[in-house]
Amino acid sequence: MSYNYGGQGYGPPGGAPPSYGQPGGFAAGSAAGPPPGADPQLWNWFAAVDSDRSGQVSAYELEKALINGDWTPFDLDTVKMLMSIFDTDRSGTIGFNEFSGLWKYIKDWQNVFRHFDRDRSGTIDGRELSDALKQFGFALSPPLMRLVEMKYDIKATGPTGRGGPPPGITFDRFVRCCVVIKQLSESFQRLDTDRDGWIQLNYEQFLQTVLSLP
Amino acid sequence: MSYNYGGQGYGPPGGAPPSYGQPGGFAAGSAAGPPPGADPQLWNWFAAVDSDRSGQVSAYELEKALINGDWTPFDLDTVKMLMSIFDTDRSGTIGFNEFSGLWKYIKDWQNVFRHFDRDRSGTIDGRELSDALKQFGFALSPPLMRLVEMKYDIKATGPTGRGGPPPGITFDRFVRCCVVIKQLSESFQRLDTDRDGWIQLNYEQFLQTVLSLP
Numbered sequence: 001m002s003y004n005y006g007g008q009g010y011g012p013p014g015g016a017p018p019s020y021g022q023p024g025g026f027a028a029g030s031a032a033g034p035p036p037g038a039d040p041q042l043w044n045w046f047a048a049v050d051s052d053r054s055g056q057v058s059a060y061e062l063e064k065a066l067i068n069g070d071w072t073p074f075d076l077d078t079v080k081m082l083m084s085i086f087d088t089d090r091s092g093t094i095g096f097n098e099f100s101g102l103w104k105y106i107k108d109w110q111n112v113f114r115h116f117d118r119d120r121s122g123t124i125d126g127r128e129l130s131d132a133l134k135q136f137g138f139a140l141s142p143p144l145m146r147l148v149e150m151k152y153d154i155k156a157t158g159p160t161g162r163g164g165p166p167p168g169i170t171f172d173r174f175v176r177c178c179v180v181i182k183q184l185s186e187s188f189q190r191l192d193t194d195r196d197g198w199i200q201l202n203y204e205q206f207l208q209t210v211l212s213l214p
Numbered sequence: 215m216s217y218n219y220g221g222q223g224y225g226p227p228g229g230a231p232p233s234y235g236q237p238g239g240f241a242a243g244s245a246a247g248p249p250p251g252a253d254p255q256l257w258n259w260f261a262a263v264d265s266d267r268s269g270q271v272s273a274y275e276l277e278k279a280l281i282n283g284d285w286t287p288f289d290l291d292t293v294k295m296l297m298s299i300f301d302t303d304r305s306g307t308i309g310f311n312e313f314s315g316l317w318k319y320i321k322d323w324q325n326v327f328r329h330f331d332r333d334r335s336g337t338i339d340g341r342e343l344s345d346a347l348k349q350f351g352f353a354l355s356p357p358l359m360r361l362v363e364m365k366y367d368i369k370a371t372g373p374t375g376r377g378g379p380p381p382g383i384t385f386d387r388f389v390r391c392c393v394v395i396k397q398l399s400e401s402f403q404r405l406d407t408d409r410d411g412w413i414q415l416n417y418e419q420f421l422q423t424v425l426s427l428p
Contacts, residue, residue, distance in 0.1 A: 059369065060379070075289060075290055075291070076289055076368060077289070077291070092369075140421070141418060143422070144418065144421050144422060144425065147421075147422065147425040147426065148425055151425050154290060155273065155306075165274070181421075184420070184421055184424060185417075188417050188420055197416055197417065198414050198415065198416050199414070199415055199416075199420065200412050200413070200414050201412065201413055201415065202411055202412050202413075203399075203402050203411065204355060204358065206398070206402055206413065207354070207358050207361075207395075207398055208357070208358060208361065210398060210424055210427070211358065211361040211362055211365050212361065213424070
C-alpha cells in the first residue's frame with residue numbers, strides 16, 4: 001500500500017491585499033497613530049478593522065472585517081483559527097505587529113486560492129482541491145478526497161442547492177481545510193514513531209488530537 | 215487508568231418550538247397544501263422555512279431560518295450536520311416528513327440546552343458543558359474539557375472579547391459539540407475491537423474517522 005502523509009512547501013508567496021468589509025469600515029481609525037516605520041497602507045487597513053479604535057483587533061472585529069469573494073463572512077472556526085495562529089502573546093486580541101503577520105498570511109492564501117481556482121468561479125471545486133492538496137504534498141485517496149470535499153463544501157448534502165449559493169469551497173473554508181489536513185498529517189507522523197504507517201492511540205490521545213484541530 | 219467512552223440516554227425529550235428567523239418569514243407559504251393528517255402548526259413552520267415555496271427545504275433556506283437565542287445564525291457546519299441527519303432520502307433537500315423529524319430533534323435539543331444553561335445566560339459555559347457531557351455518559355478529563363470548551367466557545371483566544379458577544383457556547387455549537395463527542399467515542403469503541411483501551415489506525419482510517427465528523 002502506498003500513502004503519503006508528508007506535506008511541505010505549503011507556505012504560499014506574497015500578493016494583493018485581502019477583501020475587507022463594508023467600504024464604510026474604512027472611515028474608522030485606531031486611537032493611537034502608527035508605530036514608527038509602519039507601512040502606512042497596512043496601518044490604514046489595521047485602523048479600518050479596529051472599529052472601536054482600541055488599538056487592538058478583537059476576534060469580533062476580525063469576523064466583521066473578513067469576507068469571502070462571494071461577500072459571505074468568514075466562518076467563526078476560521079476566524080478562531082486565525083486568532084489562535086496570530087495572537088502570539090495570547091492577549092485575546094491582535095496588535096499591529098500581530099496583524100501584519102495575519103495580513104501577509106491571508107494575502108498569501110489568497111494567491112494560492114486564485115492559483116487553484118482555475119475556472120475563476122470564486123470557489124474551489126473537488127478537482128481544484130485535489131490539485132491543491134497534491135501540490136502541498138497530500139496525495140489523498142479518492143474516498144478521502146470525496147470526504148474532504150463534502151466536509152468543506154458550502155453545499156450540504158445531495159446535488160441540489162436550490163435557492164442558495166452554488167456549491168464549492170469558499171476561501172475561508174479552503175484555508176481551514178488545508179490547515180486541518182496538514183495538522184492531521186503532522187499528528188499522524190508524530191504519533192507514528194516507528195514509521196510503520198500505523199499509530200496507536202488511547203481515548204485521551206484520540207480526542208486530544210481531534211479536538212486540537214481548527 | 216480510568217476513562218469513559220460510553221454515552222447513552224442522550225436523546226432528549228420533547229418541548230417548545232425552536233426560534234425562527236424574521237417574523238416576515240412566516241408570510242411565505244409552501245406551494246402545495248399540507249399532507250392529510252399533518253400537524254397544522256408544524257405545516258405552518260415548514261411553509262415559513264420553505265421561502266421559495268418549492269415544497270422542499272434547502273440547506274440555504276434552513277440556514278436562513280435557524281437562529282440561536284442571541285439572534286446569531288446557526289453556523290454552516292451545524293446546518294450541514296442537520297441536513298445530513300434528516301435528508302434521509304439524500305435528495306439534497308428536506309421534505310415535510312423529514313422536516314418533522316428535524317423539528318423534533320431541534321426542540322429536544324433546546325430543552326437539553328435550557329436544562330444545562332443553569333444561569334440562564336443563553337449560552338453554555340465550561341462548567342455547564344462538563345455537566346451536560348457527564349450526564350450523557352462522557353466523563354472527559356479536565357484537559358480534554360478545556361480543549362472542548364475552547365473549540366466550541368464563540369470567543370476566540372484569551373480572556374477578552376472586546377466589542378463582541380460575551381464568551382460561551384451558543385445553541386448550534388453546543389449541539390454540534392455533543393454530536394462530535396458522541397461520534398468520536400463511538401468510533402473509538404468500534405475501533406477498539408479487543409477492548410484494551412487502545413486503537414490502531416493507519417493514515418487512511420485516521421483521516422476517514424476525523425473527516426466524517428460534523
